[in-house]
Amino acid sequence: MSAPLADEPARRTVRERRLVHRGPIWDVVADDVELDPGVVVTREVIDHPGAVAVVALDPDDRVLLQRQYRHPAGLEMWEPPAGLLDVVGEDALTAAQRELYEEADLRATRWDLLVDYSTTPGGSTEALRVFLARDLVEVPAAERFEREHEEAGMPARWLPLEEAVDAVLTGGLHNPNTVVGVLAAAQARARGWSTLRPAETPWPHRRRHVMADVDPRA
Structure with a gap:
């Protein structure tokens, strides 16, 4: 074998x-x-410092997507909560939990590692870790994060996972976190979630720090 x-x-x-x-x-x-x-x-x-994304599924297997303007693409894209790994010392799971809280007013009591991927291996060190968040809890209004700039007005939509898959495969959705995350979640569910890994799984393919020996960032 x-x-x-x-x-x-x-x-x-x-x-x-x-x-x-x-x-x-x-x-x-x-x-x-x-x-x-x-x-x-x-x-x-x-x-690139790398990033995380969160595929949040509710009890009806609906996935949360938010619409955000992406200037290089010239599109308002539907995508899962996501963010850069730009906080010194913050691990990927903590970053994902923070992004879900800040962008979606949600917390989750069940976290799994869904998939890892490199966004543009021919030209960037960016590594992406996509988590699956379930058993969601809405953050009380008094405890919510005050969003600003483009994140202040992101429309949100809960979409059945099957519809999200169809939107990806018919060319309606293009954000890489959406494409990878939605398809991975659908395939993981079809396999009875047997492909999920622990959320704290080591991530050796994260940033190479190619500038470390040239001019370290202050």
Whole structure:
């Protein structure tokens, strides 16, 4: 019997690394990387802190999606609660719980790891961890987070999981967290949730910190 299929960590020699752009959230670095002996190519990489997303399911297996404007795509996208891993020392599960509370006024008493993925492995270090949140509890009005900017007016919709799957497969929904999260949740449910992993599962594929040896962020 063959071993389970899995991506494997790999390294190539970086001959030179240059900071192309320093941004408030992520940087861009240019690597001169030796792919094979004597074969050196330049690859520009977005050094991203990573992010989490939350597929929240209610007792009727409806998934929560919120509409948010995404400027690079030029779309108002329906997507699950999500956020950057930009709080120093915060683990992924805590970040997901915070995002569900801040963006959706919800807490959950049951958390599982649904799926991990890399958003753009050809050009970014961004790693995404998608959690499944169930046994939801609405946050009392007096304890709710005060949202601002684009998050202040995000419409929300509870959609049966089957309808969300149809919307993905017919091209209506494009946000990667929605596509990956909805399809993974549907497949996990079809398998009796047997594919779920503990929410605290180690995450070795999170950010590479490619700028750590160049110009550390203050």
